[in-house]
């Protein structure tokens with residue numbers, strides 16, 4: 001029940017925040033409340049933490065970090081780390097060292113291989129390179145690498161990837177550095193992480209990806225709020241759009 005309340009509180013904060021930014025003169029009208037997700041989905045969202053950029057922690061039965069940078073707070077050691085590409089706002093040796101433990105499995109897109117090689121002694125664990133279309137299993141967590149590309153710095157076929165991750169009965173889609181492409185329509189997932197490089201790029205992805213919950217990242221909290229509110233009205237279709245507050249883990 002506490003989690004139900006907190007999700008509604010989150011949604012309420014989003015709506016109040018957007019109204020506060022845009023409706024100085026007119027009386028703000030309440031936005032439609034998105035469909036209530038199941039308790040299971042609320043539990044899943046409550047186990048996510050956003051550190052900023054695309055750095056997200058899933059603290060479920062496994063501790064999984066996606067593109068960890070800017071890590072702060074009491075950090076649980078990683079069972080699994082997934083890095084989509086080698087841009088400095090996705091690959092950070094200093095941050096990786098904060099969460100790597102002897103048990104950690106590191107999985108990287110092919111484009112990260114050179115960066116990993118340069119620091120593998122420093123990192124102290126092996127890395128598995130997962131190319132587009134390849135899948136692997138790590139102690140019951142299934143991972144599939146899928147394409148990630150756009151026209152603003154993530155070149156098609158250059159080895160950047162996204163990941164579909166199955167854990168705890170959930171499928172996460174961590175899209176990486178990418179714009180929408182047709183095969184995204186096949187990435188059925190419970191929770192998708194979408195970068196917001198532009199409103200149009202994010203909207204195209206939000207429309208095509210068949211995820212129940214879409215979390216916006218690689219942007220500010222306020223921009224994520226704005227697109228969440230906009231897409232709730234314009235896309236709807238049972239999808240729930242979420243803006244998370246970035247920052248350190250607060251114990």
Ligand SMILES: [Zn+2]
Pocket residue numbers: 085087090153154177
């Ligand atoms: Zn990038």
